[in-house]
Amino acid sequence: MYALVDGNNFYVSCERVFRPSLQGRPVVVLSNNDGCAIARSNEAKALGIGMGQPYHEFRRLEGDAGLVTLSANFTLYGDMSTRLMSIAAGLGPEQEIYSIDESFVGVAGVPAITRRAHLVRERLLQWIGVPCGIGIGPTKTLAKLANHVAKSADRKPGSYPGEFARVANLGELPASDLDAVLAATELGDVWGIGRRIGEQLRAAGLRTALDVARLDPATVRRRWSVVLERTVRELQGQPCIQLEDAAAAKKEIACTRSFGRTIQRLQDLQEAVTEFVGRAAEKLRRQESLAGQLLVFIHTSPFRRQDRQYARSITVPLRRPTADTLHLADVAITALQAIYRPGYNYAKAGVMLLDLQDQAVKQGELDLDEPGADRGRLMAAMDAINRRHGRGAVHAASAGTTGDRREWAMRQQRRTPHYTTDWRQLPIARA
């Protein structure tokens, strides 16, 4: 038996903890560069603002409907997430942290689980201040579906029985009642059924989660894929997707960004790419891995129809796997020079570290006395300084030294403070 705990409209809820005046108001959190909506309060959803909708399309609601828009504050959300996860873990013996605001908890054998879930939920609300929904079911897919039910029963009364509001346990439901819940759920709301497969299923005459659950797994495998087959079996109550107890090491690490405005010069791209390498390599060292390949890409904006378009990437195999920022930056800049073409308005660039391997596993070789081959201590010192004095306190010089005046800097007009991770930005309570 599994539980899925997740924060409602998580980013918005985090912002509301520190600005209670946002309660009850339509609030949207924007993506990087204040580009599009990535979290919406229920009130904002009611205004018709869609997930991923471009900001400029709903900006007018700030005046017309009292909409509050905020720039993304991922430092805050990450810290709130850590706190939330540690409390959610109290629900059962095993936990898989699935995303910034969701975790699966293995709850097999936990007595009075529904009541316990209510207590954990109240604790999350009181200690963290973030409202959560908890769904419980015999498979991860059914736990996800139960979580959807819990949220819908809360937000849209009448869509499901009222006792499912906030906490929904499908595990102790008679079969006929479970069928009724599945029948009331759109197939597109099932975990694992996205836009494309959803369209194909609807074209085949299916409408609800119950329709999908009644498909024959072998047929589904033949006509679609083993992935969808697992979804069908999980809906039928047969567990196919394991709980991933320990976080696995990443197989690739990326740092990619759209620019605050388009840039043309190689120099600016070099600064950006160097910075991306620095961040990616830092993540790489944190998980104690080495990269075997590095990929760099640059492209123009497909949304700027008037611009000539250009997009290219290049993958460079590294002679030795490495986690050395300076070495990786050298490689990345050479790679960038190979794909850069003047005369385009570049909108985005990125770096990916691929073919990652454990740093403990090293190919032995003759020491050919390569200068600077091992800068592990320098990297450790860089990481320590940046941890203590903030991101970017030390970096490769090719990342540029002009700070916020950098041409490509991200636009973030309404970012809230780092309330919980920076002494200078602590909130102040006044009597």
Place this chain on the structure above:
DNA sequence: TCTGGGGTCCTAGGACCC
């Protein structure tokens, strides 16, 4: 004018091996 970032898994097809 203005449209995010970071991942995973699966499959098909080609190259290559004996």
Place this chain on the structure above:
DNA sequence: TCTGGGGTCCTAGGACCC
């Protein structure tokens, strides 16, 4: 006219997730 069988590895592309 007639052209094997069995396998691995790699990559690109598609689909999904939050």
